[in-house]
Amino acid sequence: MNIKEIMDIASFAGEILLSSGAEIYRVEDTITRICNCYGVDCECFVMPTGFSLTVRNKNGDVLSNVKRIKNRSVDLHRVEMVNTFSRKLLNERASYKEAMEELNRIKNMPYFSYSLQIISSGFVALGFTKLFGGNVFDSLVAFIISMGIFYAKDKIQKYGFFQFLEFFISGLIAGVLSILIGKMVPNVNIDKVIIGSIMTLVPGVAITNGIKDALYGDFISSFSRLIEASFIAIAIGLGVGVSLIIQLSWV
Amino acid sequence: MMDFVLAFIGSFAGAILFNIERKNLIWAGICGGISWVVFKLFYIQTDRVVFSTFLAAFVCGVYSETMARKCKTPAFVFSIPGIYPLVPGITAYTTVRAIVEGRLIFAVNKGIETIGTAGAIAFGIMLASTVFQFVSKVNEGYKNKPKATS
Known part of the structure; x- marks a missing residue:
């Protein structure tokens, strides 16, 4: 197998991992492991927004x-x-075609x-x-609002505005809807409804991945993840x- | 018991959103239930939010590491839905509410509590997984030593 194909497999696996929210050390580990399986050296630098990868074989290419x-x-x-895929490679080296098929299958997994x-x-x-102390009415209202938020967030995501807008609008929807319903229906505790319905966001x-990255020594990615998390929180x-x-x- | 069931429902549904394999969903839900019950117990005893969150996250981490070894999957499959009930939603909301109402000192209080809770969750889980890695390394060394000497 030539060096280009090895790099293709490794970078495809890394791309799937990174876009599915894996930790940085796991991405680096997997890429290195795949390259080492096929007997080439590799050096990679991974950040949450992308990665670069250099592969070198024994002839110095x-x-x-x-x-x-x-x-x-x-x-x-x-x-x-992807994790199990890369571990399986240790035991049996798949050919280029098999490996790419397997990764494509993982990528399009339902x-x-x-x-x-x-x-x-x-x-x-x-x-x-x-759980946070609302009554039955509250939870039913939150149930409906949360479904609405999920739908709206997905629709906005499809149009591809910048990420924080969808969180801002979701928070806005949660607040406005629960205040409206709280006005119309007595016995509804607005605070509890809002808390419950923004729980999915x-x-x-x-946050956990950010601190995990810091503990493994990837400070740049840890910082950017934490900042992303705090911006999302601020947007909501x-x-x-x-x-x-x-x-x-006004009300 | 009611709390356990509710936290279970929350984590179970959250696990579906994170797209976890079907056979692991129930265990992830139980993880959420356990961490909420531990949090509640310690919160009633000590009345310290950050401290009890830390302990609950630690227990959640230990549970998910154990299950990970049993089910042969990475630990985060259980731990991420498991910390769902602990995420500081209430305090974050109270902070925003206080800012809107103009009570800034109260908002700072609550904001620091929010950050502290978020940090406590992450460190609790990390502590658990570090302990597990340490124990397994020590075990390996213990097993290898007699072979090397004999």
Whole structure:
């Protein structure tokens, strides 16, 4: 197998990992492991927004490439699959065609169906609203609002505005809807409904991954992840805050 | 018990959003339930939010490392849905509310509590996984030593 094909496999695996929200050290580990399986040296530098990779074989041929990652989401199953794929390579070296087919299969692995995702985002809100001390009405209202938020967020994401707008609008929707419903229906606790329904948006993964990266020594990526997380939090807070201001001054 | 079920529902549905393999969903949900119950117990005892969050995250980390070894999957599959109930949603919301209402000192109080809780979650989980790695390394050394001497 020639050096270009090895690099193709490694960088494709890295791309899938990075765009599914894996930690930095895991991406570096996997790329290095794949290259070492095929008997070439490699040096890679990974950041949350992209990575560069240089491969060198025994004859001294050097090849490098830079990959920019645009879309980042959280998909733990894909990370797990790529992880097992790279470990499997240790035992049996797949050919170029087999490896690329396997990775393509992982990349296009089916999500849970869209309706199931919407319903489960509703259930997240329902569970947590009740958990944080709301009553049954609150959780039902949060259930509906959360489904609405998930739908709206997905629609905005498809048009591809910048990332923070969708969080801002989601927070705004959560605030406005729950204030409206709180006005119309008695017995609804607005605070609890808002908290429950923004629960699906909070950047928990980004914060934990950010601190994990720092502990493994990748300070640049840790910083950028933490800043991303805090900007998301600020965007949600702004959305909710604007709706609260509207409530305080006009309603 | 009711709390456990509710946290279970939340984490279970959250795990679906993160697209986890079907057979692991239930274990991820249980992880969320456990971490919330531990948090609640310590919170009632000590009345310290950050400290009890740290302990709960630690227990969640230990659970997910154990399950990871049993199910042969990476640990984050369980730990990320597991910390869902601990994420400081209430304090963050209270901060925003306080800023909007103009009570800035209260907002600073709550804001620091939010940051502290977020840090406590991450460090709790990391501590658990570090302990596990340490133990397995020590175990390896213990196993290898007699071979080397004999």
